Amino acid sequence: MEMPAPSPAILAKKARLVERLSAVLPVDAVIHEEREIKAYECDALTAYKCPPLCAVLPASTEEVAAVLKICHDMEVPVVPRGSGTSLAGGALPTADSVILGVARMNAVLETNYDDRYIRVQTGRTNLSVTGAVEEHDFFYAPDPSSQLACAIAGNIAMNSGGAHCLKYGVTTNNLMGVRMVQMDGTILDIGGAHLDAAGYDLLGIICGSEGQMGVVTEATLRILRKPEGARPVLMGFDSNEVAGACVSDIIKAGVLPVAIEFMDRPVIRATEAFAGAGYPDCEALLIVEVEGSEAEIDEQLGLILQIARKHNPVELRESTSADESARIWLGRKSAFGAMGQINDYMCLDGTIPVSSLPMVLKRIGELSKQYGLDVGNVFHAGDGNMHPLILFDANKEGDLELCEAMGADILRLCVEAGGCLTGEHGVGIEKRDLMTAQFAPEDLEIQMKVKDVFDPKWLLNPAKVFPLASSEGRRAA
């Protein structure tokens, strides 16, 4: 992936910039020594690294505003950063940018169980939001795989999803309000503890804007009461097509599981070798989970199992205890780690209409042969959000480029099938130059005009989301 060349004029301002930032922040909140800023040179897309000019760790909305005002004055680009878990390079800096990390802002500001919301600073991790309300049997629904580490700020920037969004929706469906600082230092409050927007749904466009419209410092999030219970069932099938048809039939039958997860043979084998969850050796595996009281779960699973049996499963395993449930989920939850044991991998995130599942899986298999790279598929089948994992060797010359080329082909395939490039990880730098496969120039132009409104100088995370060629005139301006 190409990144814009750093501006020599900005690089030359470093000393003055650090001096001005140090005047508004505590001394330990401005990181500018060469060996220290290395910690901020990349996010979870580790193939790309570049140390920033400096990094700042403000502790309040007001400090964020002061930082942004200075950078705005000096025309220095700013890259906001949550916990740095982006798989898309959303927090990758350029050499002439300031990393603005929100990690020090992690407080719970307010919890309200009667009105069912929590207000937090956005450096707080996803899982610790649920942690803050758990003793009252409440939870925060979006559950990205990285939830132990990822910050709410990043969840909002990428509109993160998770395994349970078939029932509970993604971040944008659970976000009620934000306090946000614009690039010029203006502090805005949008939404709050009430529902829906008074006028335009600005919350809806801020969520998922990949840190390009402002720095969100506080968020009001919907919290929900935990269900009485949940139980998964494991189903093995002898082809991807049959598993895909079973997913479709479950959905059509009128039950709505909270999760339908799909794994293909390469992933099943890898997770068995890694975690030993006791999965059957078959072509495709589904984990279907439903929620409710014991009786409600029995009723829903009864219907689901009846549908599954029509598809001649090679295995049907209903959990009868918490321990068995944990074992059913064990393989799925360790899938990425298991694939990582085999080799380096690149995790894609395209979404397709559920009906295209068998066709797309077949084509991915063909591409795998063509490129000579192994692929495992593990994904959220209920909503068509695929996560093909392409294995490659980062130490082998040319393998990363080969892997990226194959990834691009898979994502184009997702778009051709009626889907999209990214379902929950975001565009970042990773899918930036593929945007033209999904969007016509006018579709991208109107999106860039929205950024023009929020950040006229294009200083916030400027080299992301849009193909560099499309945004060039704006970034230079």
Added chain:
Amino acid sequence: MIEPTSERALADAVRDARGPLKIRGGGTRPIGNPVTGEVLSTAKLSGITLYEPGALTIVAQAGTPLAEIEAALAKENQRLPFEPMDHRTLLGTDGEPTIGGIVAANVSGPRRIQAGACRDSLIGVRFVDGAGTAIKNGGRVMKNVTGYDLVKLLAGSYGTLGVISEVSFKLLPGIAARAVLTVAGQDVAASVVTMSKALGSPFEVSGAAYANGRTVLRIEGFADSIAYRTEKLKDLLEDDGAVSVETDPANVAAIWAGIGDVTDFKGGDEDIWRISVKPSDAPALVAALGDARTMLDWGGGLIWVACKAGTNLRAIAPEIAGHRTLIRASDATKTALGCFHPEPAPVQAINAGLRSKFDPRGILNPGLMG
């Protein structure tokens, strides 16, 4: 009146417009400040483009009647999740509600508290901006974070940012059975406590409203589950008052249509306001409203008010956060008070900026949202 029959014709009509356009779907929801201009109707952009029951998604042209969509979904035992309100009784309008109109006004119903608003189920839009350019955003898949989410921005923009030509939704399975629990003899404060208790329970309450001294709670799902949750909720609410249960489908439907469509407030010469607050603020606000008639939905988070014509409800207890929209009033009152809640200056600046980018000539429903 201009009635394009294709998106291309719609784009041409907008591009060639010489003056302001008044955008119309089915014309059943005349919400917003008065607009003068040539009527541009989307009624002839009609028909379901794609429906995949196995993927829980539907795509339809903007002018498709809601009734046509609901009939197609019912055949497959599916539904739109957000239970859009029908404004015809409340506003005294007739005509055919269209799916594009529902999106343009982000119309939801009582199930908003459980299933989200229209914008939460909307996964794709096609629209024509004020320059006459056809644009797409989102698509037909449930999870999509590719680029900015203009889908949400277009929902509830009342035709002021673009003329919607096609919309896509994610769907939910149909509902097998329903029950309504009624708690009689409560005042507003007691009702909000009851509703918060029910909505904060694990029993999946899909409607919580208060009208005429009664709190009504709705649960939906499979029959055995309804019976189970009914008992659990009765136990939970035993200190709140006598609980009666209605499970007859016709009666349940009638109770909720009345609430969702606010039929108690039909006719008359009062103004109608729609107020969004956090539920626990509702009792104080209702008390401050004095003699005005009120009805609560969304567990107290949505307050419908019928009050003396010309009253500026925003001047009453202004410290209570949220927003207050004037839904029904004379044109003079709408113009004097503005239908949409005034926003802080920096938000206004962003809104004005967006309008200037999406509609540089200012011809799409100019002034409707202020």
